[in-house]
Amino acid sequence: MENQNPIHVFATWKVKEGQIENVLQLLKTVHNESIKEEGNLFYKIHQSKSDLNTIILFEGYSNEAAVAEHRNSPYFQDLVLGKIVPLLENREIILTTLLEY
Template identity: 50%
Template sequence: MNEAITTIAKWLTIDGQLEAVRQLLTELALKSRQEEGNLFYTVYQSIADPNTLFLLERYKDESALDNHRNSAHYQELVVGKIIPLLAAREIVQARDLNLNDLHQAE
């Protein structure tokens, strides 16, 4: 199955670590956007809680997502440096829901 896959990540930074995470995210986003299978990589900051960040990433298929997770920059920046600065981390993977197909089935 070669369908695009979207990753939605919610990161809660440890108090006092937001700026460090933001700096690491700058490098991570740049390198991730350069990956062959990356379609987009966008980072958002919560209005209600500035320590909460959302990452919206899209890859052309599951293989591209696997390549991203196994990349040297992901392992170094996310696993090695960012995760220790997070109080909580939640990740959801999703595929497009074709609403036209649902409507035609009725």
Template identity: 50%
Template sequence: MSQKPVYVYAQWHVKDGHVDTVLELLEHVAGKTLQEEGNLFYKVHQNQSDKNNLILFEGYSDADAVETHRHSQHYKSFVSEQIIPLLEKREVILMDQLM
């Protein structure tokens, strides 16, 4: 796999009435993810005009680190099993930095 950094942009639209739960779960995910060896950063943002719209911006040292994250126990337990069912829509884009 590539040895260059990989950036993840994820846009989540949370179902009405569940944003507080999702944000609470994300605190656990962020804490564990920041401890991963290949993680560079993990930032969660909330749309000012639509509180149900969350943007996650993550950085990883390389593609292997992204895969390690996606297969981690905390990702499976919190994101796959608890958060994704509370989302109306989810878009994830893997990016390379150009400049």
């Protein structure tokens, strides 16, 4: 059965030299579209204080289906995969669920 627990996404993006402003500008639109999604709980953009070319995204979704809907959306395909990813040196994504003790 599909996991119905909230899913949290931690994404670390290392932006190519000279491209940080372009990525941040595109991320404004990604953020604004993401928070409109029914299954989105939050979408937070952080910038490393020690390396200004490193962006950390912290995202929350109601379940796995909401993550899939986000990733399959036209704006994600166009902006993130089509325009942002080519401006990155490295991209790491970790999906998590909360452990209850």
